Amino acid sequence: MKKILLISALLIAALVLLAPGATFYYETGGGRRCTSCHEMQEVYDQWHSSPHRGVGCEKCHGWALTLEMSFHLNNAERAWTHLRGDLPERVRFPHRYVQAIQEPCQSCHRQEFASWQAGPHSATYTRIFLDKKHNTGNMPMDDCLRCHGAFFESGIGDLVSPVSRTGPWRLVPAELANMPSMPCLTCHQMHRQGPPLRKTDVAGRVPGPSQEITRPSLAFFDRRTQQYIPLQDLPLPVMLEGTRAVKMSPDRRQALCYQCHAPVANMQVASGDDRTGLGVHEGISCLACHAQHGEQTRASCASCHPKMSNCGLDVEKMDTTFKSTDSQHNIHWVKCAGCHTKGVPKKKERIS
Amino acid sequence: MALKHVNALIVGAGAGGGVVAKELATAGLSVVLLERGNWYSAADCRKDDLRNQRTTVLGNAFGPDEDRNPRVLVDDRGEGIVWPSESGYSNNAACVGGGTFSYGAQAWRYMEKDFRMRSTYGAVAGSTLEDWPIGYSDLEPYYEKAERELGVSGDVSNNIFQARRNQGLPMPPLSPNKEYQILLPAAKRLGWHPFDLPMLRNSVPYNGRAACMRCRWCVGFACEVNARTGTHNTVIPAALATGNCEVRTGCMTREILLDDHGQASGAAYFDPHDRLQRQTADLVIVCCGAVESARLLLNTRHRLFPNGLGNRYDWVGRNLHAHTYPAAAGLFDYDTYDDIGPGASIAICDFNHGNPGLAGGGMLANEFIRLPYQFMNQVPPWVPRWGQAHKDFVRTAYKRTVTIMGPVQEMPMFDARVQVDPKVKDYWGIPVARLSGKKNPHTLEIARFTAGKAEAWLQEAGAVRTWQRIPGPSLSGGQHQAGTCRMGNDPKTSVVDQDCRLHDVDNVYVIDASVHVTNGGFNPVLTIFANAYRASHRLLEAWKGSKVRS
Amino acid sequence: MPNSRRQFLGAGLSAAVAGSAISCGASNGASPWRFFTAEEGRTVDAICDRIIPADRDPGAKEARAVNYIDLQLTRPFKRYRKAYREGIAAVDAASRKKFGGRFVELPAGQQTEVLADIEKSSAAFFELILAHTRQGFYGDPRHGGNRNRVSWKMLGVPFPPIRGLERYDQPKVG
Structure with missing residues (x-):
C-alpha cells in the first residue's frame, strides 16, 4: 500500500513538474533548442534579429521555476496542440498571457510604463465596457474589440452581458475587470526586426522630445488576422475637408493612431473618431502634442506658444473650451476665424 | 427526464424560423427553437x-x-458524396x-407578375411553372412590416416597375460609391430606370444597432458593427426577450414525431452531446431551408405516410431551384474601386419582365466588392489562367473592373429534386x-439575355x-434554394x-x-420574411389554445 | 534531432518525458516542412514560382505559397496528400522525360513547358496546385502564404483599412 502511494506521489510530482521540467530543458539551450518545434522557428528568428535580442527568452516568458501559472499553462497547452499535430503557422499568445507579459515590460521600461498607466490608453475592461453612458447610447459590438481587447479570443457576447443598450452590464470573465484593454502588445511587437534601441539619433546625439525615435517594435496588432502589421505597412490616410486634401504630417507613427482614431468611410476630418489637425494646427503630427504612452499633451500650448504663435496673442488667455468637440475652439480644428470673428488681422512683427 | 411540453416547436433558426419564433412567442405561445x-x-x-x-x-x-454533413449529388459525372464546402x-x-x-442583405419585394408566372407566360416546356395561390396584395402588408420591423435602407422610388407600396423604405440609402456614380448616368442614357439598392442594412442607426461602416468584407462574413x-x-433576441422562447443550438433534428392518428406530437433530435431527445409540442414548424426541410419531411416515416410526411403525391423535394446568376464584367481605363463597401449599390428592374420571347428575367445590380482572391478567379476568357500574363492582368484590372449581375428567375423542374x-x-x-x-434550358436563354443587357450597361458606362x-x-441550390414544398390549393x-x-x-x-x-x-429573403409574418398571422388567427382550428 | 542522450540526462526525468514526446511530434526527417520532404518542398516552390512568377512585384515563391500549401496539408487539405505526393512525382518524371533533369534543375522556360504538359496530362493535380498557389499568393496571410501581404500591396489594397464609425453622440465641427 505504502509503495503504491509512494509511486503515485512520485508520478503526480513528475506530472506537475512536467511542464516546468520541459521548460528548463529547452531554456538551457539559450532559445536555440526551442526551435526544435517547427512553429517556434519564426518567432525565434524574429527575436534573434529584434531589439530585444540581448534579452533572453526567460526574461520575458518566465523560466522553469516561475510561479506565474499562465506561463506553465501556456506551455502545456502549446505542447498539447503540437502533439495533436496541429502545427500553427506561428505561435500565438492566449489573452491571459498577453496580460501576464505586462510585468516584464514594466521591469525594464519603467518610465514608459508609468506614463502609459497614468494615461487613457491603460483603460481597463471595466472602464471601457461597463460605461453606462456609452452603453445606453451604443450597443456593445464585435468591432469594439478591434481596439479595446484586441487579444480577447472570443466575440463581444462572451465579454459583455447582456449585449444590449438596457443593461445592467457585467463582464463575463470577471478576472478582466482591472486588466488593461489596450496592453503594451497592442502597439508593440516584441519580436520585430530592428537594432537594439539606443536613445541617440544617427549623429549620436540624444534627441529632444520633438525628435523621438521611431521604435522598431511599433506595429498594430490586427485582431482580424491575429497578426502584427508593422508601422511601415500601415496606411496613412489622405484626409479630406470637403473635397480638399488636408495637409498631413509625414510622421509615420501616426499610422498607428489612425487605426483606432479613424474617420468614417468618406475620410472627412473630425468624422468618426478622427482628430486630424485642421485650421491653425493643420499638418502637425498627433505626436507633436500627445506624448506616446501617456497621451498627455505635454505642456502642449506652452511648448510652442506664444513663441510660434502667428498673431502674437497670449493663447493661454483665449477661449479655453478647446477640449470640447462642440467648441469652435476645439484644439484639433481651431481656425483663426474661430477667435477673430470680425476678420483675421494681419500678421504682426514679433518682438522678442 | 422528459422535456417540458411546448405549444410550438420550430426547427431551424434562419430567416423563416426566426420570424415565426418572434411572432408566436410575442402572442404568448411557448416556443422552442x-x-x-x-x-x-x-x-x-x-x-x-x-x-x-x-x-x-x-x-x-x-x-x-x-465532417458531419455529407450529401449525395447526382450529376453528369455520376453520383458521389459532396461536403459542405464543395460546389x-x-x-x-x-x-x-x-x-x-x-x-x-438585398431586400427585394417580388413583383406582381412573379406570383402569376403561369398566367403571364403560359406553360414553359419541361417546367412545372405555376402561379402562387396567393398574390402580391396578400403579402404587401407583411413586406411593409418586414421592412419596418427589421429595417431596410435604400431608395426605390425611381423603380417604376415595382408593385404598389404603401410606404417608402424606413432608412435612406447609403451614400453612393464610385461604381454607382459611373453606372447611374449610363443607365439613364440607355433609357433605363436605375435606383438605390434596397438592403437589410442600417444606413443610419436603427433599432439600437449602428450604421454600416462601409467595410470591404460583407457578403459571406459576419458584420462586426451589427x-x-x-x-x-x-427577431430572435426579441423572441427571447418575451420569456416565452428558448433557443437550443447544436441540436440536429432527426424526425417529426407522429401519433397513431398521424398528428404531429413533436420531434426527435440529437442534442449537442449526441443524446437523442424528444420534444413534444402542439405544433411543429419546419424552417430548415429548401433542402433540409424536404429532407426532414422525407425522413419522417409513418404507417400513414410511408413515403415521408406530406409526400402522399410525391411532391416533397420536387422543384428545387434557386437563381441563375449571369454576369458581365467591364474593364475601365481608370480606377473604379474606392474600397467603400458593401459595393453593391445600384440596380435596375427594366428586364424582370416583358422581355420578348422570354418567360421572365431578373434584376441587375453591380456586384459586392471582390476581394483579391475572388477577383483573380474571374479573369476574362482571353487571359491565361497562370503565368506572367495572368498576374499582369490581375494587377492592372483589380481596381478597374466593374461587374454587373443579377438573379434570373428560374423555370422550376419536377426532376430537380431532393430525396x-x-x-x-x-x-x-x-x-x-x-x-x-x-x-x-429556357432559364439559360433568359440568362444569356440579361447578361447581354449587363454588358451593354458597362459598354455605355465607358468600359474599354x-x-x-x-x-x-x-442544378441550382445554394443560399437562394427554394421550391421543394410548393404552396398550392390542390x-x-x-x-x-x-x-x-x-x-x-x-x-x-x-x-x-x-x-x-x-x-x-x-x-428571396424579404419574401421569406414577409411570408413568415403572414403565415404566423394566419396561424395565430386559427390558434385555439392547444391546437389550430382545422 | 537536437536532443541527444546526454542532454536528456542533464535535464532530469520530467524533461526527458516531455522533451522526447515534443520533438517526436515535429519529426519529418531533415525537412523544414510539415508534410513535404525537403525535395518535394523545393519542387512545389518552383511550380508556384512558374504559376505566379516574380517581376517588379514578388511572386508566389516570395509570398511563400509553398508554406501555405504545406500548412494546409496538415489541416483541411489532408485529403489531398496523396494527390500531392503523386503529382510532384509526376512533374519530376515529366521533366526527366522531356529535358532529362529534375524539375527544379530546369531553366524557367523549360519548367513552363513541363507545366503546360502537366496541365493536360495530370489535369487533376494541376488544378489543385493552381488553385492552392493562387490561394497562397492572393489569400489571407494568416494561413501561411501571402507573406508580408505582398499581393495586397501589389494590388494597392490598404491593410488594415482605416475605417471608423460615427460612434459617439458628441457633435463635430461642420
Whole structure:
C-alpha cells in the first residue's frame, strides 16, 4: 500500500513538474533548442534579429521555476496542440498571457510604463465596457474589440452581458475587470526586426522630445488576422475637408493612431473618431502634442506658444473650451476665424 | 427526464424560423427553437477571405460542420458524396440567423407578375411553372412590416416597375460609391430606370444597432458593427426577450414525431452531446431551408405516410431551384474601386419582365466588392489562367473592373429534386439529402439575355473591354434554394396550403423558401420574411389554445 | 534531432518525458516542412514560382505559397496528400522525360513547358496546385502564404483599412 502511494506521489510530482521540467530543458539551450518545434522557428528568428535580442527568452516568458501559472499553462497547452499535430503557422499568445507579459515590460521600461498607466490608453475592461453612458447610447459590438481587447479570443457576447443598450452590464470573465484593454502588445511587437534601441539619433546625439525615435517594435496588432502589421505597412490616410486634401504630417507613427482614431468611410476630418489637425494646427503630427504612452499633451500650448504663435496673442488667455468637440475652439480644428470673428488681422512683427 | 411540453416547436433558426419564433412567442405561445448550428460572432470568422460563407476553400465559417454533413449529388459525372464546402452541395449556412447571418442583405419585394408566372407566360416546356395561390396584395402588408420591423435602407422610388407600396423604405440609402456614380448616368442614357439598392442594412442607426461602416468584407462574413440585419440580431433576441422562447443550438433534428392518428406530437433530435431527445409540442414548424426541410419531411416515416410526411403525391423535394446568376464584367481605363463597401449599390428592374420571347428575367445590380482572391478567379476568357500574363492582368484590372449581375428567375423542374439517400447517412445516422436534376434550358436563354443587357450597361458606362459569364446547366441550390414544398390549393400538385400548413397533417407547417412556387427575379429573403409574418398571422388567427382550428 | 542522450540526462526525468514526446511530434526527417520532404518542398516552390512568377512585384515563391500549401496539408487539405505526393512525382518524371533533369534543375522556360504538359496530362493535380498557389499568393496571410501581404500591396489594397464609425453622440465641427 505504502509503495503504491509512494509511486503515485512520485508520478503526480513528475506530472506537475512536467511542464516546468520541459521548460528548463529547452531554456538551457539559450532559445536555440526551442526551435526544435517547427512553429517556434519564426518567432525565434524574429527575436534573434529584434531589439530585444540581448534579452533572453526567460526574461520575458518566465523560466522553469516561475510561479506565474499562465506561463506553465501556456506551455502545456502549446505542447498539447503540437502533439495533436496541429502545427500553427506561428505561435500565438492566449489573452491571459498577453496580460501576464505586462510585468516584464514594466521591469525594464519603467518610465514608459508609468506614463502609459497614468494615461487613457491603460483603460481597463471595466472602464471601457461597463460605461453606462456609452452603453445606453451604443450597443456593445464585435468591432469594439478591434481596439479595446484586441487579444480577447472570443466575440463581444462572451465579454459583455447582456449585449444590449438596457443593461445592467457585467463582464463575463470577471478576472478582466482591472486588466488593461489596450496592453503594451497592442502597439508593440516584441519580436520585430530592428537594432537594439539606443536613445541617440544617427549623429549620436540624444534627441529632444520633438525628435523621438521611431521604435522598431511599433506595429498594430490586427485582431482580424491575429497578426502584427508593422508601422511601415500601415496606411496613412489622405484626409479630406470637403473635397480638399488636408495637409498631413509625414510622421509615420501616426499610422498607428489612425487605426483606432479613424474617420468614417468618406475620410472627412473630425468624422468618426478622427482628430486630424485642421485650421491653425493643420499638418502637425498627433505626436507633436500627445506624448506616446501617456497621451498627455505635454505642456502642449506652452511648448510652442506664444513663441510660434502667428498673431502674437497670449493663447493661454483665449477661449479655453478647446477640449470640447462642440467648441469652435476645439484644439484639433481651431481656425483663426474661430477667435477673430470680425476678420483675421494681419500678421504682426514679433518682438522678442 | 422528459422535456417540458411546448405549444410550438420550430426547427431551424434562419430567416423563416426566426420570424415565426418572434411572432408566436410575442402572442404568448411557448416556443422552442431548434438550431443545428451555433450562435456565432464576428470572432468566429474574422474577415477570413479563404474561410467564410462565400469563399469556402478552407471551409465554411458558419456551418454546417464539414465532417458531419455529407450529401449525395447526382450529376453528369455520376453520383458521389459532396461536403459542405464543395460546389454542388447547395449549402446555406447552419447557424442562428441561418443565411441572414452572413448574406449580402438585398431586400427585394417580388413583383406582381412573379406570383402569376403561369398566367403571364403560359406553360414553359419541361417546367412545372405555376402561379402562387396567393398574390402580391396578400403579402404587401407583411413586406411593409418586414421592412419596418427589421429595417431596410435604400431608395426605390425611381423603380417604376415595382408593385404598389404603401410606404417608402424606413432608412435612406447609403451614400453612393464610385461604381454607382459611373453606372447611374449610363443607365439613364440607355433609357433605363436605375435606383438605390434596397438592403437589410442600417444606413443610419436603427433599432439600437449602428450604421454600416462601409467595410470591404460583407457578403459571406459576419458584420462586426451589427449594421447588417439578420434574424440573429432582431427577431430572435426579441423572441427571447418575451420569456416565452428558448433557443437550443447544436441540436440536429432527426424526425417529426407522429401519433397513431398521424398528428404531429413533436420531434426527435440529437442534442449537442449526441443524446437523442424528444420534444413534444402542439405544433411543429419546419424552417430548415429548401433542402433540409424536404429532407426532414422525407425522413419522417409513418404507417400513414410511408413515403415521408406530406409526400402522399410525391411532391416533397420536387422543384428545387434557386437563381441563375449571369454576369458581365467591364474593364475601365481608370480606377473604379474606392474600397467603400458593401459595393453593391445600384440596380435596375427594366428586364424582370416583358422581355420578348422570354418567360421572365431578373434584376441587375453591380456586384459586392471582390476581394483579391475572388477577383483573380474571374479573369476574362482571353487571359491565361497562370503565368506572367495572368498576374499582369490581375494587377492592372483589380481596381478597374466593374461587374454587373443579377438573379434570373428560374423555370422550376419536377426532376430537380431532393430525396433521401438510401445508403449514405450523416454523423448522427440520419439519411442524407440526395440532390439531382438540372436547370431548364429556357432559364439559360433568359440568362444569356440579361447578361447581354449587363454588358451593354458597362459598354455605355465607358468600359474599354467587356466579357460575360453564363452559368452552366447544373442544378441550382445554394443560399437562394427554394421550391421543394410548393404552396398550392390542390393537394395533388402541392405540399402545403396557402397558410403554409401541410395538406396531410393539421399541425405541421413549413415556413421558409421551400414553399415558394417560383422564386422571383430577386434575392428571396424579404419574401421569406414577409411570408413568415403572414403565415404566423394566419396561424395565430386559427390558434385555439392547444391546437389550430382545422 | 537536437536532443541527444546526454542532454536528456542533464535535464532530469520530467524533461526527458516531455522533451522526447515534443520533438517526436515535429519529426519529418531533415525537412523544414510539415508534410513535404525537403525535395518535394523545393519542387512545389518552383511550380508556384512558374504559376505566379516574380517581376517588379514578388511572386508566389516570395509570398511563400509553398508554406501555405504545406500548412494546409496538415489541416483541411489532408485529403489531398496523396494527390500531392503523386503529382510532384509526376512533374519530376515529366521533366526527366522531356529535358532529362529534375524539375527544379530546369531553366524557367523549360519548367513552363513541363507545366503546360502537366496541365493536360495530370489535369487533376494541376488544378489543385493552381488553385492552392493562387490561394497562397492572393489569400489571407494568416494561413501561411501571402507573406508580408505582398499581393495586397501589389494590388494597392490598404491593410488594415482605416475605417471608423460615427460612434459617439458628441457633435463635430461642420
